[in-house]
Amino acid sequence: MTKPVQKRTLITRRNLIAAAQEIIAAKGYQDMRIDEVVQKAGVAKGTFFAHFPDKDALMDLMIGARIDAELDKLAQQDAPTSVGELVTHLRPLLGFMTQERYVFDVILRHSGAAAREEIGPIAKTFSRQISVIADWLADGPFRKDISPHLLADGVQAFAIQAMGLQFCAIHNGEPMITRLETYLDAWLTPGGAAA
Amino acid sequence: MTKPVQKRTLITRRNLIAAAQEIIAAKGYQDMRIDEVVQKAGVAKGTFFAHFPDKDALMDLMIGARIDAELDKLAQQDAPTSVGELVTHLRPLLGFMTQERYVFDVILRHSGAAAREEIGPIAKTFSRQISVIADWLADGPFRKDISPHLLADGVQAFAIQAMGLQFCAIHNGEPMITRLETYLDAWLTPGGAAA
DNA sequence: CACTTTAAATGACCGTGGTCAAGTTTTTAT
DNA sequence: ATAAAAACTTGACCACGGTCATTTAAAGTG
Missing domain, CATH: 1.10.357 (Tetracycline Repressor; domain 2)
Structure with a gap:
């Protein structure tokens, strides 16, 4: 979060944000679900909360x-x-x-x-x-x-x-x-x- | 909600509100839980949502x-x-x-x-x-x-x-x-x- | 009073945000 | 190269707000 050291981390984070952007573009902010974001980003749910509080x-x-x-x-x-x-x-x-x-x-x-x-x-x-x-x-x-x-x-x-x-x-x-x-x-x- | 017809309803509602007040007085607004309110009021969870949206x-x-x-x-x-x-x-x-x-x-x-x-x-x-x-x-x-x-x-x-x-x-x-x-x-x- | 209709209460169930001990990968040290 | 340490990921699990078909109680009716 504060200072990512691994390349992997940056990629995961970028994927999460990109997935969220797509979902928001399609359904609006209100209807964004974490489950959908992580599924679209291809990571586990816990990973999301390792990147965002x-x-x-x-x-x-x-x-x-x-x-x-x-x-x-x-x-x-x-x-x-x-x-x-x-x-x-x-x-x-x-x-x-x-x-x-x-x-x-x-x-x-x-x-x-x-x-x-x-x-x-x-x-x-x-x-x-x-x-x-x-x-x-x-x-x-x-x-x-x-x-x-x-x-x-x-x-x-x-x-x-x-x-x-x-x-x-x-x-x-x-x-x-x-x-x-x-x-x-x-x-x-x-x-x-x-x- | 708009026009309670039975006495029972008024009592239940009063109990729910009283329970909530006690809990808030004890733990603050932030930490009030519906489960605790209904337990204290002696009713089922669904009852709460029949009284409040x-x-x-x-x-x-x-x-x-x-x-x-x-x-x-x-x-x-x-x-x-x-x-x-x-x-x-x-x-x-x-x-x-x-x-x-x-x-x-x-x-x-x-x-x-x-x-x-x-x-x-x-x-x-x-x-x-x-x-x-x-x-x-x-x-x-x-x-x-x-x-x-x-x-x-x-x-x-x-x-x-x-x-x-x-x-x-x-x-x-x-x-x-x-x-x-x-x-x-x-x-x-x-x-x-x-x- | 017995029967029907209407109102209220129930609790198992669900959706979704969030946790965490255990597992995997990457980096660092020797 | 190998071991130890650190960083990252995982998914089963939990907490809690909210739903709904079913059951129970009250009010209306003859």
């Missing part, structure tokens, strides 16, 4: 990788010049995160490093997300009385709030994106205009 | 009840006249929510009504929380350019963010309460003073 750790890896890919795209965009543009930029990322209730739950569970020592893949993407957004906000027409980092923290908090309500039975009149825009208007440009 | 539903009930009790206390407090006071008022509630990682996860999973038709106990407390906080904020020295309801939504979002980071390995230098105060200062009194 638990199922969640693999999910962390898989979902983290996809979020990272979204962040790659995000980071290449120009800094948004309005809240509307910011929300538009975030849309694909939030779309991925809310594609399955299960995925959103995994993300929530791992976003805060999950009380573990080592910071997992998803938690890393959350830090990165803060960096990307903070960079954007630093130069845009947004409030300047607090640090870009704090601003970005808030964007993340509101994004999670908006995504969470997405799955809620009551609040589904308003689409997630619209709700997020309302939040971010109030957060990033209090008083109605850039301060 | 799944384990999570019972957890929803138990945790929701405790949150509701906290909200009862909250609602009796005077409206806070500063962000610091607001945070102090919220402290016991947030303390309960973060007492166990497992509890926090259950709460997150159910806060948005969990994509079910009926709104569960925890989701109800979240609505109530918004009401209580909105009432407080309406009259206090906080920004007035957006509705108290929207303000309260934000308080909730930041509270969740602060609690989530509580469990994070990196961010544990700053205590949850301090972090929340920083967030809420920026959210409720942008520009440094009440607008």
Whole structure:
């Protein structure tokens, strides 16, 4: 896990991940089964747990990788010049995160490093997300009385709030994106205009 | 579940809940087992699932009840006249929510009504929380350019963010309460003073 | 009261995540 | 080359949430 010494180990690990990817592509995250992964990878069940502490750790890896890919795209965009543009930029990322209730739950569970020592893949993407957004906000027409980092923290908090309500039975009149825009208007440009 | 007709049903249900409460009091939420609950309640396992759709539903009930009790206390407090006071008022509630990682996860999973038709106990407390906080904020020295309801939504979002980071390995230098105060200062009194 | 219908309880059974003592392969030491 | 040590793999096994055909008890009916 930390420092594989044998070539064999790397191959096994790669096979496990490849098998998981195929299964997820075919049936979604929710329906991935460890039994199916090990069967497809051609190893015994115990081997899986020699490579990953638990199922969640693999999910962390898989979902983290996809979020990272979204962040790659995000980071290449120009800094948004309005809240509307910011929300538009975030849309694909939030779309991925809310594609399955299960995925959103995994993300929530791992976003805060999950009380573990080592910071997992998803938690890393959350830090990165803060960096990307903070960079954007630093130069845009947004409030300047607090640090870009704090601003970005808030964007993340509101994004999670908006995504969470997405799955809620009551609040589904308003689409997630619209709700997020309302939040971010109030957060990033209090008083109605850039301060 | 919706309309129990027999006395027997009510008794069984009460026994199940009482058993669960005892076990939770003794070992915490995380370590509650259905097998132990039904054994203590003196019924078969299948009976449990005739009363609750799944384990999570019972957890929803138990945790929701405790949150509701906290909200009862909250609602009796005077409206806070500063962000610091607001945070102090919220402290016991947030303390309960973060007492166990497992509890926090259950709460997150159910806060948005969990994509079910009926709104569960925890989701109800979240609505109530918004009401209580909105009432407080309406009259206090906080920004007035957006509705108290929207303000309260934000308080909730930041509270969740602060609690989530509580469990994070990196961010544990700053205590949850301090972090929340920083967030809420920026959210409720942008520009440094009440607008 | 006897009979039927409906509601509730039962427990053997299953699916799936996770464990671990024993076996196999690879590396290191002599 | 050979033995000892370390790394890796194995699969039977366990824990625990959840299911369902069957049995038992309660409520309705004449």
